[in-house]
Amino acid sequence: MNRSPLNWPVIRLLVAKDWQLFQQQLAACVFGGIVALCLIGMATGWSFYLGSLLLIVMLVCTSCFSISNSLLVERKEHTLAFVMSLPVTPLDYYLSKLIGNLVTFLVPFLAMLAGTVLVILYTPLPDGLVVLSLLIFGHVLLAYAVSLSVAMAVESEGWNIFAMIASMLLINPLIMLLGQIPAINDHVKADTIYFAPVAVAILLAQATLSVVVLAATGWVHCRKKSFY
Amino acid sequence: MHDTVRFHYMDNLRALAMLAGVVFHAALAYSPLLHPYFPTADRAQSPAIDLVIWWLHLFRMPLFFVVAGFFAAMLLNKRGMAGLFLNRLRRIGLPLVIFCPLVIAAMSYSTLHAAAYVRNPSPVLLMIRQFSQMANPPAPPPGTGHLWFLYYLLFFYVLTWVARSLVPGKPGNFMRGLKPGWQLLLFPMLLAPALASVSAPHPAPESLFPQFWAFGFYGPFFVFGYLLSGHEALIDRFRGFAPWLLLASVALYGAFLYLLRRHVPTAASVPIALIEACISVWMTCVCLVAGRLLLNRSNRLLRYLSDASYWVYIVHLPILFVIQYRLMDMAWGWGAKFTVSVVATFAVCLLSYHLLVRKTVVGRLLGTRMPVAGSAAGA
Amino acid sequence: MSTAFALSGVTKRYENFALRDIDLSMPEGQVMGLVGVNGAGKTTLLRILGGLALADTGTVEVLGHDMPAQQVAAKSDLGFATEDMRLFKTRTLRWHMDFVRSIYPGWDEVYAADLLRRFDLRAEQRLAGFSHGQRVKALLMLNFARRPKLLLLDEPTTGLDPVARDEVLEALADVLRDEARSVLFSSHNTKDIEQMADTITFVHNGTLLASRDKESFLDDWRRVICHGSWVPDKAAWPEIAAVRQNGSIVELKVRQFSAGLLERMQTQGAEIRSADPMNLEDIFVTTVRAGGAA
Numbered sequence: 001m002n003r004s005p006l007n008w009p010v011i012r013l014l015v016a017k018d019w020q021l022f023q024q025q026l027a028a029c030v031f032g033g034i035v036a037l038c039l040i041g042m043a044t045g046w047s048f049y050l051g052s053l054l055l056i057v058m059l060v061c062t063s064c065f066s067i068s069n070s071l072l073v074e075r076k077e078h079t080l081a082f083v084m085s086l087p088v089t090p091l092d093y094y095l096s097k098l099i100g101n102l103v104t105f106l107v108p109f110l111a112m113l114a115g116t117v118l119v120i121l122y123t124p125l126p127d128g129l130v131v132l133s134l135l136i137f138g139h140v141l142l143a144y145a146v147s148l149s150v151a152m153a154v155e156s157e158g159w160n161i162f163a164m165i166a167s168m169l170l171i172n173p174l175i176m177l178l179g180q181i182p183a184i185n186d187h188v189k190a191d192t193i194y195f196a197p198v199a200v201a202i203l204l205a206q207a208t209l210s211v212v213v214l215a216a217t218g219w220v221h222c223r224k225k226s227f228y
Numbered sequence: 229m230h231d232t233v234r235f236h237y238m239d240n241l242r243a244l245a246m247l248a249g250v251v252f253h254a255a256l257a258y259s260p261l262l263h264p265y266f267p268t269a270d271r272a273q274s275p276a277i278d279l280v281i282w283w284l285h286l287f288r289m290p291l292f293f294v295v296a297g298f299f300a301a302m303l304l305n306k307r308g309m310a311g312l313f314l315n316r317l318r319r320i321g322l323p324l325v326i327f328c329p330l331v332i333a334a335m336s337y338s339t340l341h342a343a344a345y346v347r348n349p350s351p352v353l354l355m356i357r358q359f360s361q362m363a364n365p366p367a368p369p370p371g372t373g374h375l376w377f378l379y380y381l382l383f384f385y386v387l388t389w390v391a392r393s394l395v396p397g398k399p400g401n402f403m404r405g406l407k408p409g410w411q412l413l414l415f416p417m418l419l420a421p422a423l424a425s426v427s428a429p430h431p432a433p434e435s436l437f438p439q440f441w442a443f444g445f446y447g448p449f450f451v452f453g454y455l456l457s458g459h460e461a462l463i464d465r466f467r468g469f470a471p472w473l474l475l476a477s478v479a480l481y482g483a484f485l486y487l488l489r490r491h492v493p494t495a496a497s498v499p500i501a502l503i504e505a506c507i508s509v510w511m512t513c514v515c516l517v518a519g520r521l522l523l524n525r526s527n528r529l530l531r532y533l534s535d536a537s538y539w540v541y542i543v544h545l546p547i548l549f550v551i552q553y554r555l556m557d558m559a560w561g562w563g564a565k566f567t568v569s570v571v572a573t574f575a576v577c578l579l580s581y582h583l584l585v586r587k588t589v590v591g592r593l594l595g596t597r598m599p600v601a602g603s604a605a606g607a
Numbered sequence: 608m609s610t611a612f613a614l615s616g617v618t619k620r621y622e623n624f625a626l627r628d629i630d631l632s633m634p635e636g637q638v639m640g641l642v643g644v645n646g647a648g649k650t651t652l653l654r655i656l657g658g659l660a661l662a663d664t665g666t667v668e669v670l671g672h673d674m675p676a677q678q679v680a681a682k683s684d685l686g687f688a689t690e691d692m693r694l695f696k697t698r699t700l701r702w703h704m705d706f707v708r709s710i711y712p713g714w715d716e717v718y719a720a721d722l723l724r725r726f727d728l729r730a731e732q733r734l735a736g737f738s739h740g741q742r743v744k745a746l747l748m749l750n751f752a753r754r755p756k757l758l759l760l761d762e763p764t765t766g767l768d769p770v771a772r773d774e775v776l777e778a779l780a781d782v783l784r785d786e787a788r789s790v791l792f793s794s795h796n797t798k799d800i801e802q803m804a805d806t807i808t809f810v811h812n813g814t815l816l817a818s819r820d821k822e823s824f825l826d827d828w829r830r831v832i833c834h835g836s837w838v839p840d841k842a843a844w845p846e847i848a849a850v851r852q853n854g855s856i857v858e859l860k861v862r863q864f865s866a867g868l869l870e871r872m873q874t875q876g877a878e879i880r881s882a883d884p885m886n887l888e889d890i891f892v893t894t895v896r897a898g899g900a901a
Contacts, residue, residue: 227659
């Protein structure tokens with residue numbers, strides 16, 4: 001459909017543009033993240049929980065702000081037409097949104113993931129928690145991929161808010177469900193890390209689904225007939 | 229050309245702050261106050277050490293962060309935010325990631341070795357010796373060691389961006405516009421809460437989790453340096469105050485030592501914190517004034533030391549540890565041990581700089597031989 | 608002579624509206640005015656040319672490039688502004704200028720500065736504080752300063768106060784001084800089109816009613832006043848688009864005027880009082896109400 005080669009310089013400019021438009025919220029989230037790290041670093045019970053919670057809130061905030069700013073607001077404010085009038089193809093546009101949002105999300109996400117694993121391994125917390133943590137982070141990744149896809153594919157603001165909230169809220173049933181699986185639950189409090197086959201299967205499913213959802217969105221997007 | 233203007237006094241003050249760190253860390257081994265906490269704490273001690281090093285401790289790193297903030301603002305002006313981040317990631321982030329594990333591994337290796345073989349171990353070495361006899365010795369929490377300041381610099385660069393994105397207007401102009409007397413009074417008030425929340429003398433924030441107090445204490449100094457950039461005349465306004473600030477600081481330091489002797493809690497009391505804050509600010513200003521008056525020049529020796537200081541500071545502690553663990557079993561006085569450890573550490577560091585760093589890829593990594601002052605900024 | 612754009616057999620269906628079987632082309636260096644009521648299909652037509660909407664069938668060629676396959680090449684030389692297109696509210700005009708400049712190598716900073724002055728715009732102001740007129744002028748400035756080969760403008764003067772309208776038209780006239788540049792613009796305001804366009808195209812209900820050069824178009828239409836009892840039967844007189852009788856006065860709107868026509872009318876007993884040229888608005892309204900070709 002689009003035979004033009006990818007227009008990387010313009011994709012880069014579009015990503016930079018989205019970050020500039022999103023800079024204030026991102027800066028506020030980064031500040032919140034640093035405060036959260038300090039709270040965790042105070043090493044008292046209440047501050048550890050408050051800090052962890054604040055860190056997760058900041059991660060979700062960052063991803064939601066990023067999606068909302070780069071996709072929903074652009075459509076609502078009719079700046080999409082301006083962007084699409086620039087020398088870009090729908091695929092260029094899709095890629096710029098995907099790259100910009102994924103980097104915005106993945107940088108804090110991976111830092112938090114690494115931090116969590118380090119804290120579990122280097123503190124008296126049982127090392128078996130690593131598997132459960134990875135599964136929870138896997139869900140957050142999948143929920144984010146779904147929210148991003150819905151934002152790109154569906155114009156209704158209501159559905160977008162629903163997708164963001166519902167996908168993140170599903171984390172509770174997931175934790176309960178994981179608690180019901182003996183192969184996972186029995187090893188949570190152990191001092192060794194054990195990847196049960198079912199845990200590996202769920203992790204793989206989460207990762208694969210995330211990629212598939214995003215790829216499918218790209219496919220749908222490039223077959224759209226209107227871009228304004 | 230404007231681009232090649234070097235702020236020699238800033239370069240030299242930074243080098244001085246770094247090199248003084250070697251002396252400071254060497255002295256800790258002979259400090260009675262730190263005897264229970266420092267791995268290389270020696271049998272030979274002297275209260276005279278405590279008298280000098282805690283004085284130095286109050287303004288050495290603050291001065292360093294002022295210089296770092298100064299060069300950060302300069303770099304930002306010249307290359308923009310993206311340029312600042314790229315440059316700082318290369319000059320600060322990369323060295324931190326590369327050298328932190330190496331330095332910490334070297335120190336823990338020599339410390340474990342010392343715990344096993346030293347005949348006159350320090351309390352810390354004794355504790356490690358006991359731990360190592362346990363079946364499952366607890367691993368020490370990961371940290372940044374004496375390279376914590378690089379870690380915090382990275383946070384400060386990020387916070388610079390945050391502040392520029394979020395803070396409206398130009399609060400810097402307001403702060404610069406205050407009368408110098410007010411600046412010298414209000415600045416310490418700003419620091420007191422942070423200092424009151426940690427023990428006195430304040431520890432090094434080595435944890436991987438950043439500490440509120442370290443932001444609250446070192447952050448304002450970074451901002452101070454940032455605001456000085458392009459407005460160096462502000463330093464001259466402190467010149468008339470400098471002798472008085474020096475005198476007042478010495479007097480307050482006497483009070484500090486007196487209060488410290490009666491008081492060993494986990495957090496400093498408010499009066500102690502206030503005294504610490506005043507000395508930090510005032511002595512930093514004295515150093516800036518003195519630096520601008522006396523050190524605003526360069527020759528081959530100063531330039532060489534300034535170039536070498538980053539490398540020397542990164543590697544000095546493991547080298548110092550090895551030397552001081554050797555000295556522990558010698559029957560020398562503290563003065564001899566201190567002198568030997570300082571001289572030997574400097575010798576090894578400078579020699580390694582000359583042979584392994586100055587003209588190699590490591591030197592390029594640390595940016596120690598760049599022609600522009602901003603290049604090695606903050607390091 | 609190469610074409611600025613060419614549409615052939617283009618159809619685009621929406622839920623409540625369809626653009627049907629459009630064949631239209633314009634040579635380079637021309638100015639074409641699109642005239643049509645709200646919802647006639649002007650914006651859709653412009654969006655198809657600008658690459659913002661894909662035609663269901665038919666071929667679209669813009670500046671020699673197939674759309675949408677070669678849209679990047681086409682868009683690189685296009686200026687495109689629609690009425691509902693907005694700029695980023697939280698950013699300054701300067702930010703937009705820098706953004707557009709970084710994308711279009713042909714950006715002319717001197718010209719941009721000149722346009723800023725002529726449009727009385729402040730580059731350091733955020734778009735959120737712009738009035739409607741300033742917003743339109745800002746968007747046009749961003750388009751003009753990139754020096755596009757083809758400008759597609761949807762209702763550029765709608766909602767502007769007379770001063771702003773004059774500024775915009777004057778700037779547009781400057782653009783047109785360069786013979787190689789082409790413009791396609793739509794407007795309800797037929798006066799603007801009459802003033803600027805070389806070619807006039809009528810769009811109504813998703814179809815083209817007419818597309819001809821302005822001079823011959825205006826030349827063909829006359830408002831004829833006659834006296835007498837004769838009232839023509841429109842079926843027998845295809846040249847006549849509208850008839851209105853008021854007592855013994857009959858007003859005829861003629862779409863293919865000629866001296867011969869007047870003679871034939873006189874032979875039917877009509878006493879011709881006057882035969883005056885019509886303005887574009889009148890022609891357009893008559894055409895739409897006659898429901899057929901102009």
